[in-house]
Amino acid sequence: MTDENLQDVAARWDGNADQWTHDVRNGYDIYREFFTFPAFVDFLPPLAGLDVIDFGCGEGTNTRRFAQMGARMTGIDLSERMIGHALDTEDKHPLGIAYKIASYSADTGFPGASFDAVISTMALMDGPDFEAAMREAFRLLRPGGFLAFSVLHPCFITPGLGWQRNEAGRATALCVSRYFDRTTFTEEWRFGSRPAGEIVEPFAVPRFPRTLADYLNGIVAAGFRIGKIGEPQPSRQACEADPRFARWRDLAAFLLLVMAERP
Template sequence: MKQSMESLVSEHWDRNAEQWARDVRAGFDTYRDHFTLPAFLAILPDLTGLTVIDFGCGEGTNTRLLARQGALMTGIDLSERMLALATAQEEAQPLGITYRRTSFSHCPDIATGNFDAVISTMALMDGPDFAGAMREAHRILKPGGFLAFSILHPCFISAGLRWITNPSGETVGLGVAHYFRRESFVEEWKFGDNPDKANAEPFAVPRFPRTLSDILNAVSDAGFIIKKIDEPMPTEDACKHFPRFRRWRDLAAFLLIVRAEKPA
């Protein structure tokens, strides 16, 4: 079953790849650029000279950013089309990144104890075997190495999510339902800042719901020591530029970030 679910993930992201790359590189992923990525980078130490592997690297935008900060990067992903786009950019503007097509939940071709850090930005919630990803992260890290990942907050981003408005149309709350329902589903959405949004094909993304305890217990059960948990809010400056961000500052949490260490 796991293999068939990974094939489903790969097929969907292969179909998403070209438009995803165009939109991200054009700056239409405003949540990433102005909220989720800055919050994630804030928990990272200096990566200069560290061997770092990016779980779920996609078309490589974040992988390249970390390489420019001095990290020795490897990116892995299931999507052949995403990796082709990442590889093409590496060939055009080399940063010393190695890309490999493999699952972050089962990557036996990645050597044991070979990396200083495992990072993942907004990808692990899109894989069917989170616990397997934690075990693999622990295996391939050197003793004393660290894991850092960001995901959609499992307590608030559920299949039953709906914004609640008052009679004036003002958003006053978030309705959450089906928190304990773990059946996978496919979500369709578009980047809201794409000026051609009306003509863009929606991204179809498989989701694999988990509870907060599913996430944190998997990290701990893999052998990690959890060092920091963060539920960041958008900055006031980001909210001024993108007023819809205020919902995630004032009403609910959008993002969960975890940093953990493999014992030395």
């Protein structure tokens, strides 16, 4: 990892920040609302009363939800504009959350053994140095503390994925390729649930492809003991809200959840 890598990631998310904040807070991120966040909450142990740091907190929507579950929250993100949005909301509707501009792949500036839990939702796949993030998570945790995170499933969300469809246009299989291609790339996309006819610039999201072994070995190398793995399927409610979720219920895994303990 170089400073140039981090600066590029920060610049990308600074550029995304205003539209991202608007879209997330207006409910356009239906994957978050109906699938990725509820699945993560179901995966977690109770957070009430714990000191918790959120790696890659973005504009703070999930961080605030964790605070409402009773955690004493700290959020860090590399993007100054994302943290600005988070701080603005905290000022207007305080929940006692501390935010800081910091990379989760470097020394965050907090003393060692400061937290009971390190959590991260759909952010660690967007950073250039996962191994360094695991080392920093280990440093920040008290003995017996836990790490829990969600990422796009590396076995299925590969640089060469594509849906196979029948004559009616219904997805019948997911084709994956380039699983071992770790070339960094920038993915451009918009939330698909935004109002029809509304035109916005696509988000530019840096991607750092990894294999399943890259993730699991990075966790173990930092000193963690892996305790639980999750590959959740969308709920019936999610599939009713948007039929596209049925692809991830029936054909392939979208999400990988990992929990590990600091001995």
